Amino acid sequence: MKMITAMVRSSRVDAIKNALVAIEVVGMTVSDARGFGRQKGQVERYRGTEFRVDFLPKSKLVVVVQDAKEDAAITAILEAARTGEIGDGKIFVTPVERAIRIRTGDSGEIAI
Amino acid sequence: MPRTFPSGGAPSAEAFFAQIRHRFLAGIQQPQLRGAAFLAMALGAGLLPLMAGSARAALQSAPTDGADNMLMLFGAALVLLMTPGLAFFYGGFTRSKNVLNTMMMSFFLMGLIGVLWVVIGYSLAFDAGFSSPFIGGLGAMFLNGVGGPLGDAPLAPGFPISATSFALFQGMFAIITPALISGALVERISFKAWFWFCLLWSLLVYSPMAKMVWGGGFLGAAEGMMGAIDFAGGTVVHIASGVAALVAAAIIGSRTTWPANKRPPHNVPFILLGAGLLWFGWFGFNGASMFAAKTAGLPFLTTTTSASAGLLTWCLIEWFKDGKPTAVGAATGAVAGLVGITPAAGFVYMGPSIAIGALTATACLIAVRIKAAIQFDDSLDTFMVHGVGGTIGALLTGIFAAKTLVPADYFPAAAKVLEEGGNAGLFLTQLKAVLFTYGFVGLATAVILWVLGLVMPLRVSSEDEERGLDYVAHGEEAYDPMTN
Numbered sequence: 001m002k003m004i005t006a007m008v009r010s011s012r013v014d015a016i017k018n019a020l021v022a023i024e025v026v027g028m029t030v031s032d033a034r035g036f037g038r039q040k041g042q043v044e045r046y047r048g049t050e051f052r053v054d055f056l057p058k059s060k061l062v063v064v065v066q067d068a069k070e071d072a073a074i075t076a077i078l079e080a081a082r083t084g085e086i087g088d089g090k091i092f093v094t095p096v097e098r099a100i101r102i103r104t105g106d107s108g109e110i111a112i
Numbered sequence: 113m114p115r116t117f118p119s120g121g122a123p124s125a126e127a128f129f130a131q132i133r134h135r136f137l138a139g140i141q142q143p144q145l146r147g148a149a150f151l152a153m154a155l156g157a158g159l160l161p162l163m164a165g166s167a168r169a170a171l172q173s174a175p176t177d178g179a180d181n182m183l184m185l186f187g188a189a190l191v192l193l194m195t196p197g198l199a200f201f202y203g204g205f206t207r208s209k210n211v212l213n214t215m216m217m218s219f220f221l222m223g224l225i226g227v228l229w230v231v232i233g234y235s236l237a238f239d240a241g242f243s244s245p246f247i248g249g250l251g252a253m254f255l256n257g258v259g260g261p262l263g264d265a266p267l268a269p270g271f272p273i274s275a276t277s278f279a280l281f282q283g284m285f286a287i288i289t290p291a292l293i294s295g296a297l298v299e300r301i302s303f304k305a306w307f308w309f310c311l312l313w314s315l316l317v318y319s320p321m322a323k324m325v326w327g328g329g330f331l332g333a334a335e336g337m338m339g340a341i342d343f344a345g346g347t348v349v350h351i352a353s354g355v356a357a358l359v360a361a362a363i364i365g366s367r368t369t370w371p372a373n374k375r376p377p378h379n380v381p382f383i384l385l386g387a388g389l390l391w392f393g394w395f396g397f398n399g400a401s402m403f404a405a406k407t408a409g410l411p412f413l414t415t416t417t418s419a420s421a422g423l424l425t426w427c428l429i430e431w432f433k434d435g436k437p438t439a440v441g442a443a444t445g446a447v448a449g450l451v452g453i454t455p456a457a458g459f460v461y462m463g464p465s466i467a468i469g470a471l472t473a474t475a476c477l478i479a480v481r482i483k484a485a486i487q488f489d490d491s492l493d494t495f496m497v498h499g500v501g502g503t504i505g506a507l508l509t510g511i512f513a514a515k516t517l518v519p520a521d522y523f524p525a526a527a528k529v530l531e532e533g534g535n536a537g538l539f540l541t542q543l544k545a546v547l548f549t550y551g552f553v554g555l556a557t558a559v560i561l562w563v564l565g566l567v568m569p570l571r572v573s574s575e576d577e578e579r580g581l582d583y584v585a586h587g588e589e590a591y592d593p594m595t596n
Binding site: 044045046047048049051053 | 441481484
């Protein structure tokens, strides 16, 4: 099993979800996040005073998939999340040792 | 204009209702029906005291005017709404960990000053006991005697509004004035120090200022006084709160995070909501200061026109200079326009009201930018908007006041200044009144804070500042992150 963590534009989250559901990856977690990479921040102005806002709002999407679906899931996220501009985000993949479904106690790939 | 009513009408009306009730109940023999009838009468009972009340009012041959009184009561309600409006206006600017404390600094005064005004504040401003041009007296404590036994006696012989509606209306001004000061001190002043500061400042600065300008005192337009005119509080409310804010911010010092770690406003929609409520309430603030329903149309008009001109000017300058008109700028420009027109509202016509709004907004915008450049922590620009705006407004009132709107029977000293020196003369008189206000309020505010500083710390510790004043001062948080 692999955990795919994608930092993406919030406006792309619906498209990413649809792309993942289309390849039968069902179940994911999204949270609001703030961060910056190459995009850096933006300058806001209130009553003429400038404020540098370095951390921009993004969405953090976490999904755990079977090893066999890793590449397909990454491709789906890549295609749905990409706009081609700086600030599209990043994808990180990490191995998962165990997965347990709380309701039944099922463990392993069946639980994801 | 005293009115006469047919005598004897009232008692017979009350007796008439009593008779009907008796006959009606006596005529129903069935006990169940009697119960139902009683219930119906109980429902109608809300009406009876009203009728009896109006009958009694008729007995009084009240010399006040109903519409004028209504204007005062409606105006008072409008001005009251400005204080929670101000709480939202200021609350939007702060960090989310300080928003409740910021809003409480305004909201709480509806309690503190609301009581203080009735107990002694009104008396110090409008009683004549001390026969002094600087302070009122102690004869009207607890509004003793104000409005006579039924509360409907006129403010002065021949005046169409009741003394009670006047005291109420003025009380709303007393509440919002110290609340305005809070903008300069947010996110660091201790709430205990704020409590005592507002109590003392209201008695030692606000009430004397109200006496001097509106109570027939030293600065005002009564016979033999300086002859400055202030329609609805340019000096008393805006310059006074602005100067106090400047002095207090200088004494209490910057927030520890200022300016290195400054943060943008946490809720800009709050700022717009607050500015909208302020604008709405300002109809009462300026419009009802006319004290006469028939002629209130003019100050209502000049008020909203100046606000529009202020909003437009601020946004256009931003658009031209920075490339974008901002929401915070729109809110601030509108408030600046309202501040500017406050001393002038009933003394000028439409052209000047547009000019006052535009010029005040421009001056305030420059002041705000200078403040940002010199990094002085008047956190929410109280002096830059209310002090500077009030000053510009007071001076422009001198320049633009129309002779017809400053009648000699209401404003004898000011009419005399206008007659002899024209608008230039009135401008100089206004300037004198402004300078006096700066000196008096600045000095008195400094003394109050110096004395308070001997007894208690004026600001919270830097750890508490870091933690956020909502929790430190009130044990609450505005936004629970785990509300689900």
